[in-house]
Amino acid sequence: xxxxxxxxxxxxxxxxxxxxxxxxxxxxxxxxxxxxxxxxxxxxxxxxxxxxxxxxxxxxxxxxxxxxxxxxxxxxxxxxxxxxxxxxxxxxxxxxxxxxxxxxxxxxxxxxxxxxxxxxxxxxxxxxxxxxxxxxxxxxxxxxxxxxxxxxxxxxxxxxxxxxxxxxxxxxxxxxxxxxxxxxxxxxxxxxxxxxxxxxxxxxxxxxxxxxxxxxxxxxxxxxxxxxxxxxxxxxxxxxxxxxxxxxxxxxxxxxxxxxxxxxxxxxxxxxxxxxxxxxxxxxxxxxxxxxxxxxxxxxxxxxxxxxxxxxxxxxx
Amino acid sequence: xxxxxxxxxxxxxxxxxxxxxxxxxxxxxxxxxxxxxxxxxxxxxxxxxxxxxxxxxxxxxxxxxxxxxxxxxxxxxxxxxxxxxxxxxxxxxxxxxxxxxxxxxxxxxxxxxxxxxxxxxxxxxxxxxxxxxxxxxxxxxxxxxxxxxxxxxxxxxxxxxxxxxxxxxxxxxxxxxxxxxxxxxxxxxxxxxxxxxxxxxxxxxxxxxxxxxxxxxxxxxxxxxxxxxxxxxxxxxxxxxxxxxxxxxxxxxxxxxxxxxxxxxxxxxxxxxxxxxxxxxxxxxxxxxxxxxxxxxxxxxxxxxxxxxxxxxxxxx
Numbered sequence: 130x131x132x133x134x135x136x137x138x139x140x141x142x143x144x145x146x147x148x149x150x151x152x153x154x155x156x157x158x159x160x161x162x163x164x165x166x167x168x169x170x171x172x173x174x175x176x177x178x179x180x181x182x183x184x185x186x187x188x189x190x191x192x193x194x195x196x197x198x199x200x201x202x203x204x205x206x207x208x209x210x211x212x213x214x215x216x217x218x219x220x221x222x223x224x225x226x227x228x229x230x231x232x233x234x235x236x237x238x239x240x241x242x243x244x245x246x247x248x249x250x251x252x253x254x255x256x257x258x259x260x261x262x263x264x265x266x267x268x269x270x271x272x273x274x275x276x277x278x279x280x281x282x283x284x285x286x287x288x289x290x291x292x293x294x295x296x297x298x299x300x301x302x303x304x305x306x307x308x309x310x311x312x313x314x315x316x317x318x319x320x321x322x323x324x325x326x327x328x329x330x331x332x333x334x335x336x337x338x339x340x341x342x343x344x345x346x347x348x349x350x351x352x353x354x355x356x357x358x359x360x361x362x363x364x365x366x367x368x369x370x371x372x373x374x375x376x377x378x379x380x381x382x383x384x385x386x387x388x389x390x391x392x393x394x395x396x397x398x399x400x401x402x403x404x405x406x407x408x409x410x411x412x413x414x415x416x417x418x419x420x421x422x423x424x425x426x427x428x429x430x431x432x433x434x435x436x437x438x439x440x441x442x443x444x445x446x
Numbered sequence: 447x448x449x450x451x452x453x454x455x456x457x458x459x460x461x462x463x464x465x466x467x468x469x470x471x472x473x474x475x476x477x478x479x480x481x482x483x484x485x486x487x488x489x490x491x492x493x494x495x496x497x498x499x500x501x502x503x504x505x506x507x508x509x510x511x512x513x514x515x516x517x518x519x520x521x522x523x524x525x526x527x528x529x530x531x532x533x534x535x536x537x538x539x540x541x542x543x544x545x546x547x548x549x550x551x552x553x554x555x556x557x558x559x560x561x562x563x564x565x566x567x568x569x570x571x572x573x574x575x576x577x578x579x580x581x582x583x584x585x586x587x588x589x590x591x592x593x594x595x596x597x598x599x600x601x602x603x604x605x606x607x608x609x610x611x612x613x614x615x616x617x618x619x620x621x622x623x624x625x626x627x628x629x630x631x632x633x634x635x636x637x638x639x640x641x642x643x644x645x646x647x648x649x650x651x652x653x654x655x656x657x658x659x660x661x662x663x664x665x666x667x668x669x670x671x672x673x674x675x676x677x678x679x680x681x682x683x684x685x686x687x688x689x690x691x692x693x694x695x696x697x698x699x700x701x702x703x704x705x706x707x708x709x710x711x712x713x714x715x716x717x718x719x720x721x722x723x724x725x726x727x728x729x730x731x732x733x734x735x736x737x738x739x740x741x742x743x744x745x746x747x748x749x750x751x752x753x754x755x756x757x758x759x760x761x762x763x
Binding site: 159160162163164167168170381384385388389392393395396397398399400401402403404405406408417418419421422424426427428430431432433435436440441442444445 | 476480481483484485487698701705706709710711712713714715718719720721722725731734735738739741742743744745746747748749750752753756758759761
C-alpha cells in the first residue's frame with residue numbers, strides 16, 4: 130500500500146507522514162492535496178487566537194475533552210508564527226496533552242514554520258485539509274496573535290474565539306485593530322484574576338454597537354481553563370454559533386469565499402513559480418537591472434513590460 | 447506648479463503630500479513613483495530593528511544628530527507593524543524629536559499601516575524612494591522586530607543594525623531565528639543595565655563562527671543612547687560597514703538584488719490585479735465553486751486551469 134492508500138484506510142502514522150510531506154512542500158505535495166481535498170469539507174474548524182500567555186492551549190485542551198466525551202474525533206493544530214526575537218518560543222504555553230487518549234481519537238500537530246505570512250497561512254489550511262480528509266469531526270486551530278498572519282489563519286475557521294485575559298488592558302484598542310471583525314466569541318480566560326469583570330463589561334459595551342447590526346450576539350464568556358470553569362458554557366456558545374451560521378447560510382457563504390481565496394492562492398503560486406523561473410531566463414536581465422541602477426529607467430515601467438513579455442499579461446490601469 | 451514639480455524643486459510640504467499619496471496608494475501613485483525612481487539611488491539607507499523597548503528611537507535620534515553635525519540631510523521612517531493585540535502601540539518609544547532643526551535638514555515620517563506584510567514592506571520601500579529622490583543623504587529606517595515583516599523591511603537597507611538590550615536574554619535563540627542573516631552591526635543599548643557584559647560576550651562567541659566566513663567583522667557595540675555614550679563608536683562602525691560594502695562590491699550587488707525583487711513585486715502586483723478582476727468575470731465561477739464545495743473537484747486542479755484560461759499561463763510542474 131502507498132502512504133496515501135494507508136492514509137485513506139485510516140492509518141495515523143500515514144497521516145503524520147502526509148502532513149510532513151505537505152508542510153515541507155515536498156515534490157508533488159500539491160497533487161496529494163488535490164487527491165485529499167474532495168474527501169474534506171465535513172470537519173468543523175474552530176480557531177483560537179489571543180496574546181501569548183492567555184491560556185489558549187489550556188482552553189483548547191478543555192474544549193477538546195468535552196468534544197471527545199461527546200464521541201467526536203479531534204484534530205488540533207498549534208500554529209506558532211516565529212518571531213525573530215523569541216525564536217519560536219512565542220507559544221510559551223505549548224500544548225501539554227500527555228493525558229489525552231491514545232486510541233486515535235485525538236491528533237495534535239505543532240507548526241512553527243518561519244517564512245512569509247502567506248506561506249504559513251496556506252500551510253495551515255493545507256494541514257487542516259489533510260486532518261479533515263482523514264475524518265476528524267472537529268479541527269481546533271490555536272495561534273498566537275501577534276500580527277496579520279494569525280488573522281489570515283483564523284479566517285480559515287468556521288468559528289473564531291478570541292482569548293483575552295483580565296490584564297489584556299485596552300480591549301477597545303484590540304477591537305480597533307481588527308479583532309472585532311474576526312471574533313465570533315470572546316473568552317476572558319484566567320477570569321479569577323483581578324480586573325476580569327471590568328474587561329467583560331468594557332467589551333460588552335464596545336460590542337453593543339456591532340450586535341445591533343448582526344443577528345449573532347457576540348458573547349463574552351469569563352473562563353478558567355485550568356479550573357475547568359465555564360468551559361461548558363463556552364462550548365454551548367460554540368454550538369450556538371455553528372447553529373446560527375448553518376441556518377443563516379453564513380457557513381456555506383464563508384466556505385465558498387474560502388474556496389475562492391484558495392483558487393486565488395493557487396493561481397498566485399503558479400504565477401510566482403513562473404516569473405521566478407522566467408526572470409532568470411531573460412538574456413538581458415543584467416542590462417535591464419543596470420539601466421534601473423543607473424537611473425536610466427525604473428522598476429515600475431520595466432516590471433510592466435517584463436510581465437507582458439513573460440506571460441503575455443497586459444497590466445490593467 | 448503641480449505637486450510633483452514643487453517636490454522636485456525641494457518643497458517639503460509637497461514631499462509630505464507625495465508620501466501620503468504613495469502610502470494611501472491613491473490612483474496613479476505608481477506613475478508618480480516611476481517618475482521619482484530615476485532621481486533616487488543616492489541616499490544611504492540604514493535600518494534599525496529590535497524588540498519593543500530596546501531604545502531604537504533614541505539610538506536613531508542620536509545617530510541622526512551626529513550625521514546632521516556632519517552637514518548631512520536626514521530622512522527618518524519609523525515603521526510600526528500593527529499588532530491586533532496592541533493596536534499599533536508596539537512602537538511605545540515613538541520618536542520624540544521636538545528639538546530637531548526645522549530648517550528642512552530632517553524629515554520624520556511614521557508609518558503604522560496595517561495589512562499584509564508584503565504591502566507594508568513595499569510601502570516602506572516606496573516612501574524611502576521618495577525621500578531618496580527628494581535629496582536626503584541618509585535614510586534611517588526604524589522598525590519593531592516582531593516577525594517576518596521587519597526582516598523584509600530592513601532588507602531594503604544597505605546597513606542593518608540589530609538593537610538588543612541586556613534583558614534580551616537568549617541572544618543565541620534570536621540569532622537562530624534569522625537575525626544573524628540580516629545584522630551587519632549589533633548594538634546592545636541601555637548598556638548601563640546589569641547583564642550587558644554577558645550578552646556582549648555571548649553574542650561575540652556566537653558570531654565568531656560567521657566572522658570566519660566573511661570579511662566583515664560583525665561588531666557588537668555597547669551603547670547608551672540616552673546618555674549619548676558610544677554613539678560615535680556606533681557611527682564609526684556604520685561608516686566602516688558602508689566602506690566595506692562599497693569597496694567589496696556588495697553594495698552594488700545588494701542594490702541590484704533589491705531591484706530584481708522590486709521588478710518581481712511589480713509583476714506580482716499587476717498579476718494580482720488581473721486575477722482579482724478576471725475571476726469576477728468568469729460566468730461559471732459559482733458553478734466552479736459549487737463543484738469544489740460539493741467535493742466533485744478541488745481548488746488545486748481548478749486553479750491551474752483557471753490560470754490558463756485567464757492569463758494563458760501554463761503552470762510549471
